[in-house]
Amino acid sequence: MTKRHEPRRPEGLLCSECAAHLDMVGRREVARCGKSGEAEALASLFKLLGDPTRMRVLLALAGSPLCVCDLADSLGMTASAISHQLRLLKRGGLVKSEKSGKHVCYSLDDSHVYAIIHPALEHIRE
């Protein structure tokens, strides 16, 4: 006989009640904001996420905070290119930086990033 325990929830899924709630609230609020001028702000946020280099930077930082040269090494790009993109990500409030001696350590600034990327991941996996 199996022991009584918390019901196992499939990874990445919410309980049906919460999923329905999230879905309903999401639809209503998304449809409503079409009337106000938030479309442009949304678009520029997504544009920030819509570049392969910047996305790879964000995913790397989702693993752990990294300095510019580590990012450049692991992505196989110049530090200059990475620095340019980090500047945009920082201006958009997606990453923050902390100076420590000669290095500058970057990390994600906003847990919303996970909440945005995760459903997108489910979309591209169809």
Added chain:
Amino acid sequence: MTKRHEPRRPEGLLCSECAAHLDMVGRREVARCGKSGEAEALASLFKLLGDPTRMRVLLALAGSPLCVCDLADSLGMTASAISHQLRLLKRGGLVKSEKSGKHVCYSLDDSHVYAIIHPALEHIRE
């Protein structure tokens, strides 16, 4: 004495248990996918969302399905411009179309769209 009822949940928020679960799973999965080649697919999905015209189209369609000329009217653009963007959105699996006589009716193709836009909305509202 107040009647016993479902606890009122603030709009747009999940119960704390589900929120924590979603957050945890989100972080883990997002960090992990950095290693596989999904960054490019994610970026091209977000690039699709990263244009003001396309975002306004999506938000309009979140309200209700619309034909091209209605979209063009309500957004103050030519049908050609809208059609060009709808083509991209359709190719990306974000909208679907249904022909009905002279008109072509477009609607959102994926409920993930809400799940992606909603947290983004919370981000830009800080």
Added chain:
DNA sequence: TATACAGATGAACGATTGAGCAACTGTTCA
């Protein structure tokens, strides 16, 4: 102080892209 390294920044180049125009297809209605 001199050297080396991490990072930032501005200019410039090549590539991409959104919108407009014109031409075209397909449907409706007189």
Added chain:
DNA sequence: TGAACAGTTGCTCAATCGTTCATCTGTATA
């Protein structure tokens, strides 16, 4: 049939964007 309308598509152009290169600042080490 023919006119009118809805929508699509190829072409073009101006604007935007990402990367590279050269240069500059600031910090650590010899």
